[in-house]
Amino acid sequence: MTDATPKPKRKSPVARTRLPTLPPASRSRAALGLARAAAEGRFEMQACADCGAVQYPPREVCGSCLSERLDWREVANGGALIATTTLRHSNDAYFRERLPWRVGTVKMDAGPSVVAHVHEDCHEAGRVRLALKLDRSGQAVLHALPAEDTPNMNDSPQLRETHCDPKHRRVLVTDGRSTLGRAMVKALLDAGASTVFVGDPATWKADAGFDAFVASDPRIEPVALDVTDTDSVDRLAASIGAKVEILINTADHLRDGGVMNARDVGLARDAFDVNVLGLMRLAQAFGPTMCFRAADGTHGAVAWVNLLSIHALAALPARGAWSASKAAALSAALTLRAEFAGAGIRVVNVFPGPIDDEWEQLTPPPKLAPSAVAASVVRGLRDGVEDLYVGDVAEELRARLRDNHKAVERELGG
Amino acid sequence: MSTAILAQFMAELLSGRIRLVDLTQTLTPEFPTIVLPPELGQAWPFRIEEISRYDERGPAWYWNNFSCSEHTGTHFDAPVHWVTGKDQPNNAVDSIPVENFIAAACVIDVSAEAAKDPDFLLTIDFVQAWEAQHGRIPERSWVLLRTDWSKRSGAKEYLNMAEDGAHSPGPDAEVVPWLIRERNVHGFGTESIGTDAGQAHHLNPPYPCHYFMHGNNRYGLQCLTNLDQLPPQGALILAAPLKIRNGSGSPLRVLALTPRT
Ligand SMILES: [Zn+2]
Numbered sequence: 050m051t052d053a054t055p056k057p058k059r060k061s062p063v064a065r066t067r068l069p070t071l072p073p074a075s076r077s078r079a080a081l082g083l084a085r086a087a088a089e090g091r092f093e094m095q096a097c098a099d100c101g102a103v104q105y106p107p108r109e110v111c112g113s114c115l116s117e118r119l120d121w122r123e124v125a126n127g128g129a130l131i132a133t134t135t136l137r138h139s140n141d142a143y144f145r146e147r148l149p150w151r152v153g154t155v156k157m158d159a160g161p162s163v164v165a166h167v168h169e170d171c172h173e174a175g176r177v178r179l180a181l182k183l184d185r186s187g188q189a190v191l192h193a194l195p196a197e198d199t200p201n202m203n204d205s206p207q208l209r210e211t212h213c214d215p216k217h218r219r220v221l222v223t224d225g226r227s228t229l230g231r232a233m234v235k236a237l238l239d240a241g242a243s244t245v246f247v248g249d250p251a252t253w254k255a256d257a258g259f260d261a262f263v264a265s266d267p268r269i270e271p272v273a274l275d276v277t278d279t280d281s282v283d284r285l286a287a288s289i290g291a292k293v294e295i296l297i298n299t300a301d302h303l304r305d306g307g308v309m310n311a312r313d314v315g316l317a318r319d320a321f322d323v324n325v326l327g328l329m330r331l332a333q334a335f336g337p338t339m340c341f342r343a344a345d346g347t348h349g350a351v352a353w354v355n356l357l358s359i360h361a362l363a364a365l366p367a368r369g370a371w372s373a374s375k376a377a378a379l380s381a382a383l384t385l386r387a388e389f390a391g392a393g394i395r396v397v398n399v400f401p402g403p404i405d406d407e408w409e410q411l412t413p414p415p416k417l418a419p420s421a422v423a424a425s426v427v428r429g430l431r432d433g434v435e436d437l438y439v440g441d442v443a444e445e446l447r448a449r450l451r452d453n454h455k456a457v458e459r460e461l462g463g
Numbered sequence: 464m465s466t467a468i469l470a471q472f473m474a475e476l477l478s479g480r481i482r483l484v485d486l487t488q489t490l491t492p493e494f495p496t497i498v499l500p501p502e503l504g505q506a507w508p509f510r511i512e513e514i515s516r517y518d519e520r521g522p523a524w525y526w527n528n529f530s531c532s533e534h535t536g537t538h539f540d541a542p543v544h545w546v547t548g549k550d551q552p553n554n555a556v557d558s559i560p561v562e563n564f565i566a567a568a569c570v571i572d573v574s575a576e577a578a579k580d581p582d583f584l585l586t587i588d589f590v591q592a593w594e595a596q597h598g599r600i601p602e603r604s605w606v607l608l609r610t611d612w613s614k615r616s617g618a619k620e621y622l623n624m625a626e627d628g629a630h631s632p633g634p635d636a637e638v639v640p641w642l643i644r645e646r647n648v649h650g651f652g653t654e655s656i657g658t659d660a661g662q663a664h665h666l667n668p669p670y671p672c673h674y675f676m677h678g679n680n681r682y683g684l685q686c687l688t689n690l691d692q693l694p695p696q697g698a699l700i701l702a703a704p705l706k707i708r709n710g711s712g713s714p715l716r717v718l719a720l721t722p723r724t
Contacts, residue, residue, distance in 0.1 A: 253495060253618035255625050278492040279512055304502070315504060 069343035074186035083189035087181035105161035165191035182211035185393030212433035213352035216241035232419035248274035276327030286334035307369035317370035340392035359443040402442025506532035539704035540683030547678030556710040564703035584635035612654035613688035633660030636671035650682030
């Protein structure tokens with residue numbers, strides 16, 4: 050059984066902060082198919098369209114019949130753990146810091162025998178589940194997990210290297226006043242976050258409900274934060290930047306209005322100021338400190354979450370200016386992911402469908418409950434994914450974008 | 464004659480017998496702008512970004528870009544700001560005759576009343592009682608409402624928002640036309656975020672100070688400070704807005720010249 054990871058002790062103020070190291074990152078282009086699946090928490094391998102053989106490691110031609118028709122598809126993840134070994138020595142800086150490290154060979158029900166990182170609760174010769182996880186380099190690796198969940202399973206040190214669990218971590222929710230922001234704060238507290246900094250962009254607003262919410266849990270720390278104000282962002286980073294281990298950017302400016310069908314660019318400018326420049330201001334103010342603290346103890350800085358929208362991928366002309374800002378935010382987030390890669394901090398992009406709040410009043414159902422989006426974000430952090438499509442609308446749109454993006458354009462415009 | 468007066472004026476200034484009082488709030492990102500329902504167009508708050516600060520972006524110089532609305536911080540309202548003033552002649556900040564940027568001021572102190580009642584409204588009776596004590600309001604004089612609102616710290620206290628909107632003092636719907644008709648005032652100035660009271664949308668007409676002042680080609684000043692340093696009568700106000708083409712107002716530096724007492 051895995052021991053629960055204890056709450057981190059206070060750090061010694063005179064000890065040198067450990068700098069982040071990364072596991073080996075180079076992969077063949079074919080192997081990056083695994084990253085695509087791992088990024089969304091799916092288990093996919095190549096299968097031969099001619100002979101059906103499942104392939105591992107990924108390759109260009111079928112290992113059985115030399116066919117080039119290899120398709121990525123979901124395959125059965127069960128298998129038997131046939132051998133394990135525990136590494137006590139490594140020449141790699143990353144693994145040296147994390148020894149001992151358990152690895153093993155799994156004979157998959159789907160065919161291949163694979164080498165995987167092996168969870169401490171797996172028994173040799175027993176059944177295991179394989180999972181594709183992103184490591185701190187952002188590359189897909191195979192982890193063998195117990196066939197059934199075990200207590201504190203996610204606290205295994207090896208598995209912790211693949212996820213961003215908010216438990217015992219300090220989290221900043223950039224806009225905690227919005228309906229979604231509040232749900233996010235609640236979900237993080239339920240997940241065991243040790244502190245949730247609740248960004249308040251409108252400290253002047255009279256809202257007894259919000260005041261009661263902020264007072265409802267001693268782990269909530271309200272902080273003034275207006276992402277359109279560089280000074281406000283900088284001041285907050287100067288005061289709590291070294292405590293933020295997960296940053297969840299919930300700030301959004303959703304308004305109706307198109308591109309030609311708008312009176313002016315005022316709305317677009319406001320949306321870009323919050324959704325795009327706001328993200329950049331936060332990144333410039335909080336990012337470097339988070340990078341520095343990526344390996345700081347057992348609960349270092351680990352993740353940056355952007356609440357985007359499925360309309361970052363497919364413009365909704367009725368909200369054309371806002372859609373454009375979300376698309377630009379996605380592009381900025383991809384750059385941020387590359388910039389954080391060296392520290393091993395995960396950038397999680399969340400693509401929900403319409404959320405049931407005051408700005409979606411006239412949007413017909415299905416709409417996502419803010420609590421459902423928040424729960425999904427927490428699950429995504431625990432599972433260690435980096436792209437999260439939330440709800441039927443988002444998942445369907447995404448599938449249809451792959452199938453025929455021209456149809457999506459025409460239907461969203463209608 | 465005028466030369467001698469100006470020379471004497473400078474001498475009085477230099478000797479400190481005429482004192483300059485800055486009636487201007489510092490422009491900061493935190494200073495609130497007027498709050499309107501979120502689906503309406505919004506005035507930009509003050510925002511500032513560094514261009515360079517003796518660094519690789521500009522080695523020997525420090526400067527900033529800033530942005531704000533015409534109605535951010537201590538600012539001037541031109542008649543064209545309100546629909547009632549849209550057809551007045553010379554009604555925008557670039558066309559207002561420059562001599563209108565200097566005028567005397569009467570400062571009506573309602574700070575005690577406003578402290579007790581944030582929704583305090585200035586009435587004709589109150590002004591007449593004030594005149595009985597301090598003298599009749601001269602023609603073409605600013606009427607400045609001292610509420611000590613500028614001493615409220617932070618946006619929350621300053622805006623004083625409740626579920627039913629902002630609560631801050633201002634003039635009632637009768638006193639504004641009376642000041643124009645009976646006293647021919649130059650304009651109206653306040654310490655709070657607008658020349659009208661926080662709940663002025665419930666008056667008839669709504670926002671009477673904007674409605675009547677601008678409808679009669681008069682001006683507004685708001686977000687003033689240091690009104691407690693001015694005498695009830697006798698101060699001169701320098702308030703020259705930026706020369707924005709067809710501008711409805713502008714942030715500005717408001718200075719008062721006052722005899723040292
Ligand atoms: Zn084959």
